[in-house]
Amino acid sequence: MALDQSFVGRTYPPTDSYEVGREKIREFAEAIGDTNPAYTDAEAAKALGYSDVIAPPTFVFAITFKAAGQVIEDPQLGLDYSRVVHGDQKFAYTRPVRSGDRLSVTSTIEAIKSMAGNDIIDIRGEVHDEAGEHVVTAFTKLVARADREA
Numbered sequence: 001m002a003l004d005q006s007f008v009g010r011t012y013p014p015t016d017s018y019e020v021g022r023e024k025i026r027e028f029a030e031a032i033g034d035t036n037p038a039y040t041d042a043e044a045a046k047a048l049g050y051s052d053v054i055a056p057p058t059f060v061f062a063i064t065f066k067a068a069g070q071v072i073e074d075p076q077l078g079l080d081y082s083r084v085v086h087g088d089q090k091f092a093y094t095r096p097v098r099s100g101d102r103l104s105v106t107s108t109i110e111a112i113k114s115m116a117g118n119d120i121i122d123i124r125g126e127v128h129d130e131a132g133e134h135v136v137t138a139f140t141k142l143v144a145r146a147d148r149e150a
Contacts, residue, residue: 002114003121003144007077010109012070017102017130018063025055025099032056042099054096060103061089064125064138067105071123072142079121079144087120087141094134102130110139117146 022042029039034056037044045053072081097103110122125138 003077003079003112003119005112007074007109008112012067012074012107014104014106014128015063015067015070017104020055020059020097020099020101020103022053022099025053025059025097028059029056032058050096050098052099054098057091057093057096058089059097060091060127060136060138063103064105064107064127065140067107067125068123068140068142071107071109071121079119079142080147081144083145083147085143085145087143088139089141090139092137092139094136097135101135103127103135104130105138119144 026040029036036056038048038050038054039045039056040053042053045051071077072079072084104127106126106128108124108126110124111120112122113120121142121144123140123142125140126134127136127138129135
């Protein structure tokens, strides 16, 4: 069943803030095999002009995808999450995420399309710090596969 086009443009409330910690950044960098010292060594990050260690670019996926959960779990939208696969992910940065940042995410449904019976939903996640300054925009594409048995 096709998703309701009237949801395009719907914005969900900002998430509670997430405090970015050095250890979380280090763990993430290790998990993805990125040895950039700016991710693990405060002095190396300071030598590059940052106040503390910075996070790899994909670090924010965890908080932006969690925020997209507001969209996914919206009962009025009617998205069958058991049929969803992750289609695409892009980030547009204003500045790197830093240790000590307190970030919140506001999710907006950018587009809903149907192709070959599949529903495709584009979600924009605007990430701001506690001062309200923009840090990054995440663009997430989800595909709800068609029920071939229907």
